[in-house]
Amino acid sequence: MTINTTQSAPFVIATRESRLAMWQAEHVQALLQAAGHRIDLLGMTTKGDQILDRTLSKVGGKGLFVKELELALEEGRADLAVHSLKDVPMELPEGFELACVMEREDPRDAFVSPQYASLAELPQGSVVGTSSLRRQALLQALRPDLRIEPLRGNLDTRLRKLDEGQYAAIVLAAAGLKRLGLASRIRHIFEPEEMLPSAGQGALGIEIRSGRNDLKQALAPLAHQQTWLTVAAERAVSRAMGGSCSVPLAAHGRWSGATLRLDAAWGDVEGSQPLIRAQIESSSITDLASAEALGAAVADKLKAAGAKVSTS
Numbered sequence: 001m002t003i004n005t006t007q008s009a010p011f012v013i014a015t016r017e018s019r020l021a022m023w024q025a026e027h028v029q030a031l032l033q034a035a036g037h038r039i040d041l042l043g044m045t046t047k048g049d050q051i052l053d054r055t056l057s058k059v060g061g062k063g064l065f066v067k068e069l070e071l072a073l074e075e076g077r078a079d080l081a082v083h084s085l086k087d088v089p090m091e092l093p094e095g096f097e098l099a100c101v102m103e104r105e106d107p108r109d110a111f112v113s114p115q116y117a118s119l120a121e122l123p124q125g126s127v128v129g130t131s132s133l134r135r136q137a138l139l140q141a142l143r144p145d146l147r148i149e150p151l152r153g154n155l156d157t158r159l160r161k162l163d164e165g166q167y168a169a170i171v172l173a174a175a176g177l178k179r180l181g182l183a184s185r186i187r188h189i190f191e192p193e194e195m196l197p198s199a200g201q202g203a204l205g206i207e208i209r210s211g212r213n214d215l216k217q218a219l220a221p222l223a224h225q226q227t228w229l230t231v232a233a234e235r236a237v238s239r240a241m242g243g244s245c246s247v248p249l250a251a252h253g254r255w256s257g258a259t260l261r262l263d264a265a266w267g268d269v270e271g272s273q274p275l276i277r278a279q280i281e282s283s284s285i286t287d288l289a290s291a292e293a294l295g296a297a298v299a300d301k302l303k304a305a306g307a308k309v310s311t312s
């Protein structure tokens with residue numbers, strides 16, 4: 001029998017229990033284990049998961065997926081939480097921070113349909129499933145004839161509802177489908193020119209209690225600096241616009257060489273006005289502060305063109 005009294009306790013990852021959340025937590029677990037750390041998982045059902053089938057945006061929004069994981073960190077039941085950055089509120093509560101942002105998966109949206117190979121093939125008036133106001137607004141801009149119907153639940157649930165025939169097509173993040181080995185369901189990937197992605201889409205962020213330098217050190221090798229700068233710029237647009245899932249807002253950064261091009265689109269909730277779009281390119285993005293300044297500048301352009309800051 002060996003008793004190792006010097007080895008410290010394992011780090012615990014708090015995670016939601018959806019297949020995608022588990023994949024993401026296990027991915028981080030494997031990377032940290034490969035670097036020699038001991039890592040346990042703590043699975044949790046969040047309020048957001050319990051009400052997935054109701055109108056999430058009306059009962060408190062995205063933060064619901066994150067809050068209970070934060071409580072586990074606060075109470076010391078867990079050390080880190082792995083999030084899809086797209087679901088992480090712009091401002092973290094006092095005492096929490098993002099320890100790192102990891103390399104991005106495909107940030108684009110995917111068209112999924114058993115029958116049709118692309119949006120253009122959909123017959124007039126087809127029903128398309130999405131509960132994202134951003135996807136709804138961008139879809140209607142491309143095809144005003146389509147009927148957009150709500151679609152909730154985790155990825156498997158959404159695909160099942162599609163296969164049951166409730167929709168002619170649905171739109172999902174390519175990243176989630178690829179992570180779960182479901183890339184074969186993708187019929188078309190929208191280029192940002194067609195459908196501009198959401199801030200942070202496809203990127204994972206790891207949240208910790210502020211000041212946990214032991215964790216920061218362990219997580220530093222997982223950070224991807226270019227992704228971090230890109231999503232910092234995107235999230236700064238959302239922050240400046242008061243972004244939440246109750247307003248159609250897209251923000252997407254792309255690099256070509258040393259130049260970051262940041263695109264954003266904003267729509268009013270009623271969807272009565274055409275989308276307002278703005279774009280800036282910058283070759284002087286070197287740190288988080290300059291990335292966030294670029295995001296703020298794009299938000300200023302949106303506002304100058306008539307976009308309203310949301311206060312809810």
Ligand SMILES: NCc1[nH]cc(CCC(=O)O)c1CC(=O)O
Pocket residue numbers: 084085086087171172173174175176200201202203204
């Ligand atoms: N809002 C749910 C959500 N949060 C993150 C992803 C996909 C993975 C990612 O963006 O990292 C999804 C599913 C979807 O939008 O289709």
